[in-house]
Amino acid sequence: MTTSRRAIVAIALVCLAVASCARGKNPYELPPPLRGDRAPIDHIVVLFLENRSFDHLFGTYPGAEGLDNYHGRQTDRNGVAYPLLPRPLGRDGKPDPRFPADLDNRPFAMLKFVGPTDMTNNPIHRYYHMQRQYGAGADGLPMGKWVAEGTSGGITMGYYDRAAIPVQWTLADEFVLLDRFFQGVHGGSLSNHVYLVSAALPRWAEAPAQYRVQGVGPNGQVAKDGEVDPDGNVVNNLDPPYPPQRVKQILEVPQTLPTIADRLTTANVSWAWYATGWDAGADAVKAGHVPHHNPFQYMKRVMDTPEGRAHIQDASRFSVALREGTLPSVAWVKPHGRDNAHAVSSTVGAGDRWIGATVRDIMASRYWPRVAIVITYDEGGGWFDHVRPPAPDAFGYGTRVPALVVSPYARRGVIGHGLYDFASILKFIEWRFGLPPLTARDRKAEAFLEAFDFTQPPRPPIALP
DSSP states (O other), X not given: OOHHHHHHHHHHHHHHHHHHHHHTOOTTOOOSOOOGGGSSOOXXXXXXXXXXXXXXXXXXXXXXXXXXXXXXXXXXXXXXXOSBOOOOBOTTSSBOTTSOSOOXXXXXXXXXXXXXXXXXXXXXXXXHHHHHHTSOOTTSOSSOOTTTTOSSGGGGGEEOOTTTOHHHHHHHHHSEXXXXXXXXXXXXXXXXXXXXXXXXXXXXXXXXXXXXXXXOOGGGOOSBOOSBOTTSBBOSOOBOSSSOOSSSOBOOSOBOOOOHHHHHHHTTOOEEEEETTGGGGGGTTTTTOOGGGOGGGGBHHHHTSHHHHTTEEETHHHHHHHHHTOOOSEEEEEOOTTTSOOBTTBOHHHHXXXXXXXXXXXXXXXXXXXXXXXXXXXXXXXOOOOSOOOOSBTTBOOXXXXXXXXXXXXXXXXXXXXXXXXXXXXXXXXXXHTOOOSSHHHHHOOOOGGGBOTTSOOOOOOOOO
């Protein structure tokens, strides 16, 4: 074959390959990497709700890593599979008469027995309990001890679907649902709220013995549970050192660990934490404020100066900021206790309504064309999820939680399968504003850039249920 003929054949093969790639192009293929400072996003808003796992809200969502992939059975503490789930317990700790006594040993649909705005029991969600719940059942499959290591009977195996949370499912239809997004730390609210802004845990090295965990063994076994682990890490809930406070169990040491707020302030990037009830002062708790849901209330650099405290604002001011054009570049928003979806004090229906109202306000504002909204939950709340969390270190990840990315630049109807946790929110903020990482966790985390297509025209707002 002559050289010229070889060249003609080579060109023809290249053309065929290009045409083939064009015909088979993946509609979800990521565009080339983009520098954060060139992204058409000026505002990042995090809506942070309470205590629901991924399977609990999205386990039946089409195409997601959901309950169809779980084939295990729950096992009692003696290693024997339950023939039927133990009776679901009510808020009084007694069998809940709304649920039958013959529930099969598998996840079940809550809406068969309760409505989306009906109160339920609050499953346990403490640091060491959660690790024990990941244990294998009699069939050898992980996540088989949720019932045995819980305190609410079989109710932890209940799940909801679109009929209960139509707003969130609609947002998943129209924007991006992340199905491998985990809470950052095993356990409950305080450690995960602090981790959300620092990629680290609060510390109390000199905690009194009454708060100390004792006899820590493998897989979450302890001789005595407590709030502070043997190394001084605060792993369960204590109220902040600064008022307002709700309970007498207080973390008495103001925290000095670096947070994303420090990075933002140094870079002259505006930020605010919007906390319901904050403007009520001494009556903040009565007005709906939950102190251990406010990580900056633990931080010395925030709370010790008027300039620092000014970054904590009442949640009612968020809608004012949208209307008046004073929204900071980064905002976290916590709903009222009755709207945050936390079992006992709230419901999945109330949380869904709050998300709908808040997202509608953002979509109707001047900020919609250049905003990214992240909607997630602080932890799984003791509700079953079938995916065993990866373990980047001794503290987590914890349970998989729902996460939605809503933006005019979000892809439409895409399920993101990347591995993420709360540090990924930090990574996204750091990527957008050119900030250095805080710890090894956010340094290694991935920002959920698969959720975006910054080459597409900004999408208009959508109608929500």
